[in-house]
Amino acid sequence: TTMDYSTNDSKSTSKKKVVAVVGGGLVGALNACYFAKRGFQVEVFESREDIRQAKIVKGRSINLALSHRGRQALKQVGMEDTIVSKGIPMHSRMIHSLNGTQSPIPYGKKGQYILSVDRANLNKELLSAAETYSNTKLNFAHKLLNWSTETGAMTFLRADGAKEEIQADLIVGCDGAFSAIRKQFLRQSRFNFSQTYIPHGYLELTMPPINGEFAMKPNYLHIWPRNTFMMIALPNLDKTFTCTLFMPFDEFENVTTGDQVIEFFQKYFPDAIPLIGADALKRDYFCLPAQAMVSVKCSPYHLSDKCVLMGDAAHAVVPFYGQGMNAGFEDCLVFNEIMDQLNEDFSAVLPEYTRVRVPDDHAIADLAMYNYVEMRSHVNSKWFLFRKYVDNFLHIIMPRTIIPLYTMVTFTRTRYHEAVKRWHWQDKVINQGLLCVAVSVVVGSYLLVRYPPNMPNISIEQLWTRLQALKSPFCGFVG
Ligand SMILES: Cc1cc2nc3c(=O)[nH]c(=O)nc-3n(C[C@H](O)[C@H](O)[C@H](O)COP(=O)(O)OP(=O)(O)OC[C@H]3O[C@@H](n4cnc5c(N)ncnc54)[C@H](O)[C@@H]3O)c2cc1C
Ligand SMILES: *[C@@H]1O[C@H](CO)[C@@H](O)[C@H](O)[C@H]1NC(C)=O
Ligand SMILES: *[C@@H]1O[C@H](CO)[C@@H](O)[C@H](O)[C@H]1NC(C)=O
Ligand SMILES: *[C@@H]1O[C@H](CO)[C@@H](O)[C@H](O)[C@H]1NC(C)=O
Ligand SMILES: *[C@@H]1O[C@H](CO)[C@@H](O)[C@H](O)[C@H]1NC(C)=O
Ligand SMILES: CC(=O)N[C@H]1CO[C@H](CO)[C@@H](O)[C@@H]1O
Numbered sequence: 001t002t003m004d005y006s007t008n009d010s011k012s013t014s015k016k017k018v019v020a021v022v023g024g025g026l027v028g029a030l031n032a033c034y035f036a037k038r039g040f041q042v043e044v045f046e047s048r049e050d051i052r053q054a055k056i057v058k059g060r061s062i063n064l065a066l067s068h069r070g071r072q073a074l075k076q077v078g079m080e081d082t083i084v085s086k087g088i089p090m091h092s093r094m095i096h097s098l099n100g101t102q103s104p105i106p107y108g109k110k111g112q113y114i115l116s117v118d119r120a121n122l123n124k125e126l127l128s129a130a131e132t133y134s135n136t137k138l139n140f141a142h143k144l145l146n147w148s149t150e151t152g153a154m155t156f157l158r159a160d161g162a163k164e165e166i167q168a169d170l171i172v173g174c175d176g177a178f179s180a181i182r183k184q185f186l187r188q189s190r191f192n193f194s195q196t197y198i199p200h201g202y203l204e205l206t207m208p209p210i211n212g213e214f215a216m217k218p219n220y221l222h223i224w225p226r227n228t229f230m231m232i233a234l235p236n237l238d239k240t241f242t243c244t245l246f247m248p249f250d251e252f253e254n255v256t257t258g259d260q261v262i263e264f265f266q267k268y269f270p271d272a273i274p275l276i277g278a279d280a281l282k283r284d285y286f287c288l289p290a291q292a293m294v295s296v297k298c299s300p301y302h303l304s305d306k307c308v309l310m311g312d313a314a315h316a317v318v319p320f321y322g323q324g325m326n327a328g329f330e331d332c333l334v335f336n337e338i339m340d341q342l343n344e345d346f347s348a349v350l351p352e353y354t355r356v357r358v359p360d361d362h363a364i365a366d367l368a369m370y371n372y373v374e375m376r377s378h379v380n381s382k383w384f385l386f387r388k389y390v391d392n393f394l395h396i397i398m399p400r401t402i403i404p405l406y407t408m409v410t411f412t413r414t415r416y417h418e419a420v421k422r423w424h425w426q427d428k429v430i431n432q433g434l435l436c437v438a439v440s441v442v443v444g445s446y447l448l449v450r451y452p453p454n455m456p457n458i459s460i461e462q463l464w465t466r467l468q469a470l471k472s473p474f475c476g477f478v479g
Contacts (some may be wrong), residue, residue: 016041020154020168022144022181024048026119027311027328028174029126033077034332035172036133038339043168044130045156047143047175052124062204062242063234065090065221065322066115066122067410073329076336079129083122087115088235094220100271104220105388108407109396114221114322116234144180147171149188152306170346171307174328177294177316182309185298193298198318198372199248201290207276209239215275216241226268243276252290258282293318297365299358302350310335315361320371323409327364330413331357363417367409390430402426 019035021028024046036042048054066087074080091113092104107114130136141159148154152171156164173181185191207215214235216222222233222241228248233241255264261282265273273281296316302308311328335353342348374384394402403412403426408419 017169018043018167019170019172020045020166021172021174022154023173023175023179023311023313024123024127024138024140025174025176025311026123026126026325027313027332028172029123029130030073030077030079030329031172031174031310031332031335032130032136032138033079033126033133034336036130036136037077038336038344039135040170042130042133042136043166044127044136044138045142045144045154045166046138046140048140049159050127050138050140051120052127061119061202061244061319063116063118063236064122064325065234066117067322067326069323069330069333069413070326071115072413073333076333077129079126082125082129083117084115086121086237087117088237089113089219090116090221090234092220094217094222096222096224096269096271098226098268098270102217105385106392108404108411109392112407112411113219114410116221116236118236144175147181147184147307149184149303149306170305173307173309173313174311175313177296177312179309179313181307182298182313184307185303185309188303191298191300194296196295196369198293198295198369199250200246200372201249201252201292202319203245203247203252203285203288203290205243205245205276205281205284207233207241207243207272208280210275212239214239214241224269224272229268231269231272243272247290249290249292255285258285261285295365295369297362299362300351300354301357302354305347305350308335308350308353314357315365317365317368318372319368320374321364321368321409323364323368327361327416331361360416363420364409367405367416367420387430390434391426394430402430 017040019040019042021032021035021042021044024032024044028044028046032042032044066083071080071084074083090107092106095103095105097103106112127138131138139156142156142164143158145155145157145163152167152169154166154168154171156166158164171181173179175181186193209215216233218235218239220235224231229251230246231243232246233243235241255261259282262273262278265281276284294316295318296312298309298314301310301314310331312324314331315327317324317327334357335349338349338352338356342352388404391402391404395404395407403414403422405419405423405426408414408422409416412419414422
């Protein structure tokens with residue numbers, strides 16, 4: 001794979017700066033590649049053991065949706081093809097209604113899709129890619145305890161119980177939603193921070209293959225929207241699906257026995273019972289307790305020229321837009337672009353990174369929270385479906401003027417906050433347009449009934465003038 005370091009020797013010898021990447025998860029491992037490619041001395045510190053050797057990796061979601069932003073970030077370090085080749089394209093959502101009817105809603109235009117990728121494999125591939133650079137060292141079983149904002153010294157707890165002090169020129173906090181690096185930021189003046197737990201938890205279930213084949217159509221993200229509950233399923237390479245049930249913790253607490261699980265599924269997801277298997281369902285439902293979901297926003301992302309936060313450490317988002325990892329990967333890409341612009345001068349790059357990135361990461365955090373509501377309820381509603389079709393239709397006939405929000409977020413690198421701005425504008429225009437059409441139809445019908453065409457012989461021009469006069473006051477109504 002990537003061995004650009006060797007071709008960059010002249011550049012790297014002049015650079016002895018040490019970059020400590022704290023956290024070797026998805027974003028930390030990718031970031032290590034970026035800094036290594038630039039020739040820095042990279043040290044990655046990860047609290048877990050090396051997942052490439054560990055038997056079972058449990059915890060976070062098993063698979064996730066990779067889209068354009070994430071792919072662009074992988075591409076920059078030569079990892080896109082490797083990862084995409086092990087992903088499963090999902091062209092549409094597949095909506096499962098209560099009676100078992102399935103109906104697809106495309107994600108975008110023909111040929112646009114998101115990819116279901118395996119989290120553990122992605123993490124392993126990125127760690128291995130980072131390791132191909134001779135200027136990178138991976139330190140596993142190193143848990144960051146604290147660090148000093150004065151000296152930059154970090155204290156790690158090793159697996160053997162010993163503590164280790166380490167210095168670096170730049171600390172990159174990629175240690176996830178509960179970041180230990182971020183703790184020092186909280187002590188700073190003028191640091192904004194908010195954290196919100198949503199009332200929902202999630203639980204994962206496996207849907208095995210049937211006769212060696214996928215139990216449902218594989219190239220879809222399956223969704224069972226049920227107002228306050230929702231289940232989704234993403235395909236895996238081994239022909240299983242990972243189903244994720246999202247439900248308020250109150251409701252989880254109400255289901256305590258195997259029989260109650262079946263009863264609950266019978267009521268809300270009957271078509272999934274034979275596919276998961278009643279016995280497996282009764283057992284797996286209780287394997288792990290439901291996991292919580294948190295949304296974290298903060299600002300700034302940097303502390304002087306010493307430390308910067310990326311990925312979930314900077315912005316944990318609820319998983320309802322499928323953008324958490326993609327946004328984290330794009331963080332690396334944006335930081336890299338700013339490093340180019342500002343000549344790798346940390347004292348200029350870090351504040352610029354905060355300035356550029358905070359509005360975008362806050363926008364995606366807000367959008368994900370908005371989708372938390374939309375995905376559960378509106379996916380069911382006729383108006384939502386109608387608007388999706390209208391938006392997609394308008395996008396096809398006016399591809400440069402009307403771009404659905406989902407398309408901007410998922411299939412372009414339009415800055416998140418600009419996508420939101422544009423969405424509000426388009427929404428206003430489309431709703432006004434639809435109202436005009438509706439009013440015209442009503443008024444037109446009225447006129448036709450009132451003045452049947454063969455009776456008073458009204459000209460088209462006259463009709464148009466009457467319509468104009470009638471519709472204008474209404475059309476300004478929306479927004
Ligand atoms: C149910 C669910 C579904 C999701 N689906 C999607 C999706 O479809 N698409 C998408 O883009 N995103 C999705 N996400 C979001 C995605 O999982 C995260 O955004 C992504 O994992 C963030 O990566 P990260 O490296 O910043 O953090 P993490 O993946 O949390 O990694 C942090 C790493 O830091 C290590 N660490 C923690 N503390 C310390 C310490 N003190 N010292 C040293 N190391 C430490 C951890 O062991 C871990 O390896 C989903 C999330 C959830 C919960
Ligand atoms: C199933 O439900 C959906 C939506 O609730 C409805 O559109 C469809 O007509 C129903 N199909 C049958 C066969 O009852
Ligand atoms: C819990 O279950 C009981 C009995 O089945 C039901 O009456 C109640 O509404 C449920 N509570 C919630 C929060 O669903
Ligand atoms: C903190 O939040 C307030 C209110 O939104 C905002 O005006 C201010 O600029 C923020 N400060 C930083 C450092 O982001
Ligand atoms: C309708 O009006 C036009 C002129 O406005 C006239 O030429 C035409 O003959 C009329 N038709 C009838 C059926 O009255
Ligand atoms: C830099 C710093 O504050 N280090 C301290 C971190 O915490 C350990 C004990 O938990 C201290 O020994 C370090 O001095």
